Amino acid sequence: MEPSTSTHAHHPPQSFLSKYVFSSDHKVVGIQYTLTGLAMAAVGGFLAYVFRYNLAYPGSPIPLFGELSAQQYNEFVTCHGLIMVLWVAMPVIISGLGNLLIPIQIGTDDMAFPTLNMMSYWVFLLSCIILLASFFVPGGSAAGGWTMYPPLSANAYHNTNPDFWTALFSGNSLVIIALALEFVSMLMGGINFIVTTINKRAPGMTPMRVPVVVWMLNIASVMFMFAVGPVFAGAVLLLLDNVIGTGFYDPARGGDPILFEHLFWFFGHPEVYVLLLPSLGVIAEIISVFSRKPIFAYKTIIYLSLVSAVLSVMVWAHHQFVSGIDPRMATFFSVGTIIISIPFAGIFLSYMATLWGGSIRFTVPMLWAIGFIGVFLIGGLTGLFLGSNTFDIYVHGTYFVIAHFHYTLFPIVFLGFFAAFYFWFPKFTGKTLNVTLGKLHFWLTFFSFNGTFFVLFFNGLAGQHRRINDYTLFPSIMQEPYITFQKVATISAIILILSQFIFLFNFIYSLIKGKKAVNNPWNSSTLEWQTDSPPPHGNFHTYPVVYHGAYDYSMPEMKEVDFVPQNLPLEKKTI
Amino acid sequence: MFLFRVFPDNISTYGQEIDDLFWLIFLFASIAFVISVFLLLYPLYKYHHKKAPKAQYITGEKKTHFKWVTIAVVLLALSDFAIMFAEHGTWAKIEQDPVTADLQIAVTGRQWNWIFTYPGKDGKLYTADDVMIDDQNSELHVPVNKNIVFDLKSRDVVHSFFLKNVRLKQDAIPGRTLKRWFNCTKEGKYEIVCSEICGVLHSQMRNWLVVDSQENFDNYLNSLYTNNKPKQ
Numbered sequence: 032m033e034p035s036t037s038t039h040a041h042h043p044p045q046s047f048l049s050k051y052v053f054s055s056d057h058k059v060v061g062i063q064y065t066l067t068g069l070a071m072a073a074v075g076g077f078l079a080y081v082f083r084y085n086l087a088y089p090g091s092p093i094p095l096f097g098e099l100s101a102q103q104y105n106e107f108v109t110c111h112g113l114i115m116v117l118w119v120a121m122p123v124i125i126s127g128l129g130n131l132l133i134p135i136q137i138g139t140d141d142m143a144f145p146t147l148n149m150m151s152y153w154v155f156l157l158s159c160i161i162l163l164a165s166f167f168v169p170g171g172s173a174a175g176g177w178t179m180y181p182p183l184s185a186n187a188y189h190n191t192n193p194d195f196w197t198a199l200f201s202g203n204s205l206v207i208i209a210l211a212l213e214f215v216s217m218l219m220g221g222i223n224f225i226v227t228t229i230n231k232r233a234p235g236m237t238p239m240r241v242p243v244v245v246w247m248l249n250i251a252s253v254m255f256m257f258a259v260g261p262v263f264a265g266a267v268l269l270l271l272d273n274v275i276g277t278g279f280y281d282p283a284r285g286g287d288p289i290l291f292e293h294l295f296w297f298f299g300h301p302e303v304y305v306l307l308l309p310s311l312g313v314i315a316e317i318i319s320v321f322s323r324k325p326i327f328a329y330k331t332i333i334y335l336s337l338v339s340a341v342l343s344v345m346v347w348a349h350h351q352f353v354s355g356i357d358p359r360m361a362t363f364f365s366v367g368t369i370i371i372s373i374p375f376a377g378i379f380l381s382y383m384a385t386l387w388g389g390s391i392r393f394t395v396p397m398l399w400a401i402g403f404i405g406v407f408l409i410g411g412l413t414g415l416f417l418g419s420n421t422f423d424i425y426v427h428g429t430y431f432v433i434a435h436f437h438y439t440l441f442p443i444v445f446l447g448f449f450a451a452f453y454f455w456f457p458k459f460t461g462k463t464l465n466v467t468l469g470k471l472h473f474w475l476t477f478f479s480f481n482g483t484f485f486v487l488f489f490n491g492l493a494g495q496h497r498r499i500n501d502y503t504l505f506p507s508i509m510q511e512p513y514i515t516f517q518k519v520a521t522i523s524a525i526i527l528i529l530s531q532f533i534f535l536f537n538f539i540y541s542l543i544k545g546k547k548a549v550n551n552p553w554n555s556s557t558l559e560w561q562t563d564s565p566p567p568h569g570n571f572h573t574y575p576v577v578y579h580g581a582y583d584y585s586m587p588e589m590k591e592v593d594f595v596p597q598n599l600p601l602e603k604k605t606i
Numbered sequence: 607m608f609l610f611r612v613f614p615d616n617i618s619t620y621g622q623e624i625d626d627l628f629w630l631i632f633l634f635a636s637i638a639f640v641i642s643v644f645l646l647l648y649p650l651y652k653y654h655h656k657k658a659p660k661a662q663y664i665t666g667e668k669k670t671h672f673k674w675v676t677i678a679v680v681l682l683a684l685s686d687f688a689i690m691f692a693e694h695g696t697w698a699k700i701e702q703d704p705v706t707a708d709l710q711i712a713v714t715g716r717q718w719n720w721i722f723t724y725p726g727k728d729g730k731l732y733t734a735d736d737v738m739i740d741d742q743n744s745e746l747h748v749p750v751n752k753n754i755v756f757d758l759k760s761r762d763v764v765h766s767f768f769l770k771n772v773r774l775k776q777d778a779i780p781g782r783t784l785k786r787w788f789n790c791t792k793e794g795k796y797e798i799v800c801s802e803i804c805g806v807l808h809s810q811m812r813n814w815l816v817v818d819s820q821e822n823f824d825n826y827l828n829s830l831y832t833n834n835k836p837k838q
Binding site: 099101102105174175176180181182247265282283286288289290312322323324325326327328329330331353354355358359361362365366367372373376377379380381383384385386387388389390391392393401404405408409412413415416419420421422424425427429489492493494496497498499500501502504505506507511512585586587593 | 609610612613614616623624627631632634635638639642643645646649650653654655658659660661662664665666667670672674675678679682683689690693694696697698700701702740762763764766769770773774775776778779780781782784797799800801802803804805806807808809810812826
């Protein structure tokens with residue numbers, strides 16, 4: 032089909048409501064997802080502050096909160112985990128970035144199904160509201176750990192709430208319902224991403240000319256769709272166990288709790304890679320632009336991502352080495368887990384190789400990107416300890432695991448997001464951010480994050496087990512240096528949370544008072560930078576035609592500038 | 607290496623192998639970390655735009671370029687397999703290979719303590735004269751240098767039986783009976799904790815492992831037989 036040259040096939044929305052609230056424009060939906068995700072991050076961060084304070088100073092009242100009971104402690108650690116993974120990471124990294132970037136980077140006006148896209152956001156918002164409501168029902172929210180292992184989260188819970196309506200509106204059931212709605216929303220988003228990328232690429236945008244981040248978002252969406260079915264079924268069975276007292280996970284009636292662990296982790300592990308890949312894509316864009324070099328081994332990175340996507344659905348049981356699965360099966364999953372380090376090592380080394388021979392500019396997004404690689408490196412390498420089934424016998428369920436997955440998920444979700452935020456903010460708002468505040472935000476976040484979680488590796492190696500609100504009964508933990516380490520972690524975590532106010536200030540201040548951004552502040556060659564900042568409704572004034580790859584920087588023939596926009600032929604490389 | 611001890615006292619026959627495995631992986635991970643940090647930070651200094659105003663055009667698609675990544679990845683793969691090779695024996699020893707039981711007991715998780723069941727005078731578990739200890743804070747007495755084989759069960763929810771000093775952890779799953787073993791080499795009193803969240807008093811679920819000499823253990827068992835009524 033020959034596209035029309037004008038993108039204004041229909042009128043842009045006029046009223047405030049249809050323009051900014053009930054909008055089907057991919058940019059507005061992306062911004063809505065991002066802001067909702069950040070608001071949820073504030074909730075998740077506050078929960079973290081409360082229980083971290085409690086861990087450093089057990090028993091003393093918590094400023095801005097008060098006394099924390101054991102039940103509330105369990106609720107808070109549970110909901111912190113759920114919120115951060117499913118209501119922050121997913122909307123910000125997948126839906127936010129995917130909606131903002133995919134249509135504009137492939138050179139089209141909107142998603143393939145704009146209305147479905149809008150609906151996916153509203154279903155997501157509904158799931159947020161149901162989740163938050165779960166805190167305010169009698170008995171409080173879910174408190175069985177974010178992994179929600181039955182029977183604790185199922186029959187044990189149902190036995191105390193045998194009445195149907197009480198059980199349906201209990202915190203536990205509400206969380207499961209919210210979870211299911213969230214999956215529905217992400218599925219609607221994911222199908223949109225894939226169809227849009229396959230069908231709506233600009234003429235000349237061949238698969239191997241698509242920016243890495245679009246590739247990664249699509250691979251992640253496919254992985255998500257592949258993995259989400261079992262956990263969705265698992266969640267429905269869990270809800271039935273909760274509400275009408277079925278026995279899917281009750282051994283007394285022929286059920287099996289291990290079944291849920293498999294269904295959960297079959298999704299839960301690929302989920303980490305679902306988040307990692309888009310974040311890696313963001314880093315690829317940034318490193319390439321600010322090294323003024325093509326991303327090293329573009330095609331190999333794509334192939335390695337595909338390999339890792341396939342491997343990632345074959346390693347889930349490494350979360351269950353001590354669950355009582357067959358020991359011979361554990362060996363298989365251990366080998367798989369350790370092998371998955373190979374494609375990711377290839378990707379990360381390619382990123383580092385991109386820096387070699389470049390002409391590096393230390394902009395704010397570049398700082399976040401470098402920080403991402405450095406921090407994720409520790410997360411990845413400590414994964415070797417946990418991937419080894421034998422050593423996992425000792426550290427499973429300890430603070431070592433906590434430190435490890437925060438070293439992977441924090442860079443993925445926050446460092447990756449902030450890199451993207453500082454990079455694309457000028458494009459999508461038309462305003463420039465304050466550079467000094469951006470750098471201050473980076474350094475404070477970087478050091479306080481490491482201060483929070485690095486010490487916890489040692490607590491984990493000392494055998495400190497998780498999800499305990501008060502360690503007074505455990506003399507092996509109530510000794511130096513582990514008490515001090517808990518305090519260091521708490522104080523750093525408070526600094527980490529406070530430094531985000533710099534970001535908030537910079538965000539709001541720049542939005543109102545920031546200098547007007549130029550169309551292409553970073554001299555980038557991808558399509559989103561070749562239109563207005565912010566892009567008009569329909570993204571482009573005329574549909575772009577693509578002539579070459581996304582990363583043709585510093586080609587030897589280029590004289591005055593070192594890049595050519597993707598929508599200009601390479602022959603114009605001397606402009 | 608550090609200013610404090612990394613691991614708590616090891617008291618089991620296989621604990622040292624797990625600690626050694628940590629140091630082996632730590633060695634590989636440290637080397638990988640140092641090399642990667644160098645590869646990450648050195649170009650930031652060397653190719654800063656003030657020193658290198660024009661970037662080189664390297665796509666990395668040529669084999670001559672990519673070989674450096676390949677070499678590094680192969681090295682990583684080799685260390686991966688070195689780790690797998692080093693650990694598989696220990697895994698088999700702890701989880702797979704049968705051992706001859708010097709003492710057979712049963713450990714059952716419940717909200718919120720561990721229940722210990724000793725065989726009665728007939729020396730056999732699951733007979734009428736078994737002795738069961740079901741108390742918060744209660745002690746699991748075992749003889750030193752003996753293979754203790756235990757059946758791990760749960761009455762209500764998932765618990766996780768964690769003996770830090772033995773380096774043993776195993777989830778207790780309702781509806782399943784799992785057989786594990788340990789052999790303590792040092793007398794003393796050590797923590798038994800539950801490392802899987804199991805409800806509101808999860809934090810209070812703690813018992814003690816007491817490793818006795820054979821003589822003290824026999825005395826303890828005899829006192830149990832005289833003081834406790836046999837299980838119905």
